[in-house]
Amino acid sequence: MSNTNPARGMRDFLPDQIRKRNYVIGVIKEVYEKYGFEPLETPSIENLSTLTNKYGEEGDQLMYKILKRGEKLKKQLRREDEVKEDDLADLALRYDLTVPLARVIANNRNELPRFFKRYQIQPVWRADRPARGRYREFYQCDVDAIGSKSIVVEVELISAVSEILNRLQFSDFEIRVNHRESLRKMVSEAGIGEEQTSDALVSLDKLDKIGAEGVYKELSARGIDQTAASAFLDSVNQESIPKELAELTRMIPQIKIDLSLARGLSYYTGAIFEMVLTKGDFAGSIAGGGRYDGLIGMFGKEEIPAVGLSLGLERILMIMEERDMFPDDLTTNAADVLVTIWNEETASDSLKLAGELRQNGLRVTIYPQPDKLGKQFKYADQIDVPFVCVLGESEIAENTVTLKNMKTGDQETLSVKEAIERLSDHFVTTDSK
Numbered sequence: 180m181s182n183t184n185p186a187r188g189m190r191d192f193l194p195d196q197i198r199k200r201n202y203v204i205g206v207i208k209e210v211y212e213k214y215g216f217e218p219l220e221t222p223s224i225e226n227l228s229t230l231t232n233k234y235g236e237e238g239d240q241l242m243y244k245i246l247k248r249g250e251k252l253k254k255q256l257r258r259e260d261e262v263k264e265d266d267l268a269d270l271a272l273r274y275d276l277t278v279p280l281a282r283v284i285a286n287n288r289n290e291l292p293r294f295f296k297r298y299q300i301q302p303v304w305r306a307d308r309p310a311r312g313r314y315r316e317f318y319q320c321d322v323d324a325i326g327s328k329s330i331v332v333e334v335e336l337i338s339a340v341s342e343i344l345n346r347l348q349f350s351d352f353e354i355r356v357n358h359r360e361s362l363r364k365m366v367s368e369a370g371i372g373e374e375q376t377s378d379a380l381v382s383l384d385k386l387d388k389i390g391a392e393g394v395y396k397e398l399s400a401r402g403i404d405q406t407a408a409s410a411f412l413d414s415v416n417q418e419s420i421p422k423e424l425a426e427l428t429r430m431i432p433q434i435k436i437d438l439s440l441a442r443g444l445s446y447y448t449g450a451i452f453e454m455v456l457t458k459g460d461f462a463g464s465i466a467g468g469g470r471y472d473g474l475i476g477m478f479g480k481e482e483i484p485a486v487g488l489s490l491g492l493e494r495i496l497m498i499m500e501e502r503d504m505f506p507d508d509l510t511t512n513a514a515d516v517l518v519t520i521w522n523e524e525t526a527s528d529s530l531k532l533a534g535e536l537r538q539n540g541l542r543v544t545i546y547p548q549p550d551k552l553g554k555q556f557k558y559a560d561q562i563d564v565p566f567v568c569v570l571g572e573s574e575i576a577e578n579t580v581t582l583k584n585m586k587t588g589d590q591e592t593l594s595v596k597e598a599i600e601r602l603s604d605h606f607v608t609t610d611s612k
Contacts, residue, residue, distance in 0.1 A: 186315075187309060187315070188307070188309040188314050188315030188316065189314065189315060189316050190314065190316075194513065195511055198509065198510060198511060199496060199499070199500070199505055199509065200318075200492070200496060202505065202506070202509055203347065203492065203495060203496060203499070204300055204320070204492070206343060206346050206347060207298075207300065207320050207343055207490060207492075208298070208300070210339055210342050210343045210346065211298040211322050211339060211343075212298075213339075213342075214296075214322075214335060214338070214339045215296055216296045216297055216298040216322050216339075217295075217296060217297050217298070218297070218298060218299070219280070219283065219297040219298070219299045220299065220301060221273070221276070221279040221280070221282075221283060221299070221301070222273075222279075223272060223273060223301075223302070224245065224270050224271070224272060224273070225270070225271060225272075225273050225278075225279055225282070226269065226270060226271075227242075227244060227245075227265065227268055227269050227270055227271045229278065229279070229282055229478075230242060230271050230273070230274055230278055231265075231271075233278045233445070233446055233474065233477070234274060234275075234278075234444050234445060234446070235377055235381060235443065235444060235445035236377070236381075237381055237443065238274060238443075238444060238445070240306075241274065241305045241306045241307055242271045242272070242274050242305075242306065243271060243272040243304045243305075243306055244264070244265075244268035244270070244271045245268055245269070245270040245271060245272070246267055246268055247267060247268065247269050251269070252267065255267055272303075272304035273303050273304065274303060274304070274305060275303050275319065275444075275489075276299045276301060276303060276319050276321045276489070277321065277323070277444075277446070277471065277474070277487055277489075278446070278474065280297065280299065280321070280323060280325075280485075280487075281471075281474045281475045281477070281478055281485070282478050284325055284475050284478075284483060284485075285475055285478035285479035285481075286478070288479070288481065288483075291325075292326075293326050294324070294325065294326040294327055295324075295325040295326060296322075296323070296324050296325070297321075297322075297323055297325070298320070298321060298322045298323075299319075299320075299321045299323075300318060300319070300320045300321075300492075301318065301319070302316055302317065302318050302319075303316075303317065303318075303319055304316050305317075311497075312461065312493060312494045312497050313493075314493055317491070317492070317493045318492040318493065319489045319490070319491070319492070320489065320490040320491075320492050321468075321487055321488070321489045321490075322336055322339060322340070322487060322488055322489075323336075323485060323486065323487035323488075324336060324485070324486055324487070325475070325483060325484075325485045326483060326484065326485075327484060328472070328484045330426050330427055330430065332486055333427060333450055333452075333470070333486055334427070334430050334431060336452075336468070336486060336487070336488045337354060337431060337434070337452060337488070338431075339488075340454060340466050340488050340490060341354065341454070343490065344454060344465075344466075347495065347499065347504065348504050349456070349465075349498075349504075351456055351457050351458040351459070352454050352455060352456050352457070352465070353435050353454070353455050353457055354431065354433065354434045354435065354452065354453075354454055355434070355435050355436075355437040355440050355452065355453045355454075355455055356424060356427060356428075356434050356435070356436060356437065356440070356450060356451065356452050356453075357421075357424070357436065357437055357438055357439075357440040357441070357450075357451050358421050358423040358424050358449060358450050358451065359447050359448055359449055359450075359451060359469070359470075360421070360423050360449070361421040361423060361424075361438065362380060362383075362438075362441060363376060365411060365414040365415075365438070366379050366380070366411060368410075368414065369407050369408075369410035369411035369414060370404065370406065370407040370410060371403055371404075371407045371408075371411060375401065375402070375403055377445055378398075378401040378402075378403065379398060379401075379403060379411060380441045380442075380443065380445075381441075381443045382394050382397040382398050382401065383411075383415070383439060383441040384440075384441035384442060384443035385397070385443075386415070386439045386441075387439075387463065387464075391412055394412060395408055395409070395412060398411070398412075414438070415438045415439040416438075417438060420436055421436070421438075423449070423450070424436060424450065427450060437453075440453055442467060442468075442469055446471045446473070446474045447469040447470065447471055448470055448471055448472045448473050449469065449470030449471075449472060449486070450469055450470050450486070451467075451468070451469030451470070452466075452467060452468055452469055452488060453466065453467040454466035454467070456498065459498075459501075459502065460501065461494070461497070461498050461501070463494075464491070464494075465490065465491050465494050465495055465498070466488060466489060466490045466491060467488070467489060467491075468486070468487045468488035468489050469486065469487075470484070470485070470486040471485050471486070471487070472484040472485060511563065512562060512563040512564055512565070513542075513544055513562050513563075513564070514542045514543055514544040514562075514564050515541045515542045515543065515564070515565065515566060515602065515606055516536055516541055516542070516543050516544075516564065516565075516566045516567070516568055516602060517543075517544050517545070517546060517555070517558070517559040517562075517564045517566070517567045517568070518532050518533045518536070518543060518544075518545045518546065518567075518568045518570060519546050519552065519555045519567060519568065519569050519570055519571075520545065520546050520547075520548060520549050520550070520555075520570075521549065521570060521571045521572060521575075522549045523549055525570065525571075525572070525575055526549070528570055528575050529545055529546075529570050530545065532568060532570055532580065532595065533545045535595065535599065536568070536599060536602070539599050539602075539603055540603065541599075541602055541603070541606070544562075544564065546558065552569065552571075555567070556583070556585070559585055560585055564585065565584065565585055565586055566582060566583065566584060566585060566602060566605075567582075567583045567585060568580050568581070568582055568583075568598060569581035569582075569583060569590075574592070578594065578595065579592050579593060579594055579595070580592070580593060580594075580595055580598045581593075582598050582601060582602070
């Protein structure tokens with residue numbers, strides 16, 4: 180018997196889970212569009228050359244690469260000299276949404292406005308080790324502003340993401356910021372060579388996960404002098420506000436300067452941000468991003484400033500589930516009404532009734548085949564449909580319908596018009612509460 184589980188780090192989503200995901204995504208879209216951001220989508224697969232050397236060594240190692248196909252692959256395998264891993268692959272699943280965005284901007288610069296504001300909600304893939312709240316396939320909910328170096332765009336992004344978290348009822352998040360220039364100064368002043376800057380920042384980015392001792396060990400393992408490693412970690416605790424962030428703190432007084440914040444991706448060039456939960460079992464980042472003014476220029480001749488923030492959908496959903504944060508009135512069933520089928524000859528009458536109900540704005544499912552009425556009621560209860568329209572021989576002959584309330588068990592025989600009015604009134608009243 181074959182294994183029916185999804186691949187490790189991947190998941191199936193059942194209807195109730197998808198409804199919750201759609202609710203959160205709906206809030207995110209609504210707020211992003213409220214701030215003037217436009218939707219964008221990019222392919223799941225990118226050329227390998229598009230993605231490599233954009234994330235740093237660790238990011239490159241976590242990419243899902245796709246083997247060359249057909250004769251291209253056979254030709255590489257027939258080579259007599261040593262074949263490297265990248266010789267066998269030419270495509271990859273996208274690792275994030277930012278590098279594909281940079282490619283799109285470079286490729287469509289003349290078609291896009293001078294200042295381009297986009298949001299993108301799509302899955303990405305990383306060959307990471309699965310853990311609680313961490314998957315190999317997961318959605319990112321990105322918002323980016325292209326074309327301006329003004330601090331105004333950072334403020335807009337932070338404001339939009341903060342509004343989303345407030346709308347979702349998160350009350351315990353902090354906005355932590357740092358600046359890549361400050362980090363570079365810390366690295367230099369600690370005596371760490373420029374060639375090891377990336378290694379130092381990747382290690383520092385794990386401080387909240389492995390602690391200072393773990394970071395120190397990793398820095399040492401990367402060949403960084405112990406004295407320099409200690410000095411680098413000590414500099415994280417200084418309390419002065421970097422001049423690069425002074426204006427941002429003036430505009431958003433509630434932000435918190437965090438000199439340990441590094442953001443491991445190598446394309447960041449300026450201010451970097453994280454939204455971090457501070458209470459409960461999950462005290463960690465649920466959103467992050469920063470300025471990446473040099474990335475788009477890697478795909479073309481023009482250097483174009485850019486800054487972005489990304490919400491971690493999977494972590495948000497996990498925490499909302501654990502904290503019971505979803506609205507009580509969130510739709511959790513497939514339909515408002517189930518229409519029964521009495522026998523094969525009356526199936527067309529049931530389909531006609533279902534059509535009339537749908538035309539009046541009701542969500543309707545029809546029992547797919549003739550069956551005992553008890554079984555049809557049991558099915559309606561199983562899928563949590565609140566009303567059943569019974570259409571038997573007598574109802575068809577008298578042009579009526581028997582309406583049963585599955586919550587109370589009450590039922591009454593009405594004209595089709597009366598049944599539609601009764602159902603419409605019920606759901607309008609329920610929705611307005």
